[in-house]
Amino acid sequence: MKLVTAIIRPEKLNEVLESLFNANVAGLTISRVQGHGGETERVETYRGTTVKMELTEKVRLDIGVSDHFVEPTVQAIMDAARTGEVGDGKIFVVPVEHVYRIRTGEEGRAAVTPVGVPAD
Numbered sequence: 001m002k003l004v005t006a007i008i009r010p011e012k013l014n015e016v017l018e019s020l021f022n023a024n025v026a027g028l029t030i031s032r033v034q035g036h037g038g039e040t041e042r043v044e045t046y047r048g049t050t051v052k053m054e055l056t057e058k059v060r061l062d063i064g065v066s067d068h069f070v071e072p073t074v075q076a077i078m079d080a081a082r083t084g085e086v087g088d089g090k091i092f093v094v095p096v097e098h099v100y101r102i103r104t105g106e107e108g109r110a111a112v113t114p115v116g117v118p119a120d
């Protein structure tokens, strides 16, 4: 299992959600975050030039998936979130040790698979 974390442009959220829906991704968490992606603003002060870190509004998606779902999930996000301009965001894929569905006590792949869909 993996956790796919994507940081995207807020204005791309609807397109990304539609793309994920079409890729049969059913469970996800969305947060509004502020991020920094390398862009700097030079601020002149009387003591010389200082560099201010720009913070930009972004949306963070966290999606727990079984391994064979990683590639279609990443592709769905990439296709929908790209504008080609600087600041399109990032996707991180990290290993997940355990997942539990609280209602049933299921764990592992059964717990990240939507209800009603076979785990394989």
Ligand SMILES: Nc1ncnc2c1ncn2[C@@H]1O[C@H](COP(=O)(O)OP(=O)(O)OP(=O)(O)O)[C@@H](O)[C@H]1O
Pocket (backbone or CB within 6 Å): 007, 034, 035, 036, 037, 038, 056, 058, 085, 086, 087, 088, 089, 090
């Ligand atoms: N190394 C990182 N670690 C954690 N979050 C990051 C990292 N790089 C970027 N982010 C997050 O992604 C957001 C968008 O980053 P951004 O798209 O500028 O990435 P980039 O790699 O600099 O790509 P680009 O060249 O298109 O600017 C940032 O505002 C931040 O929230």
Ligand SMILES: [Mg+2]
Pocket (backbone or CB within 6 Å): 036, 037, 038, 039, 086, 087
């Ligand atoms: Mg950047």
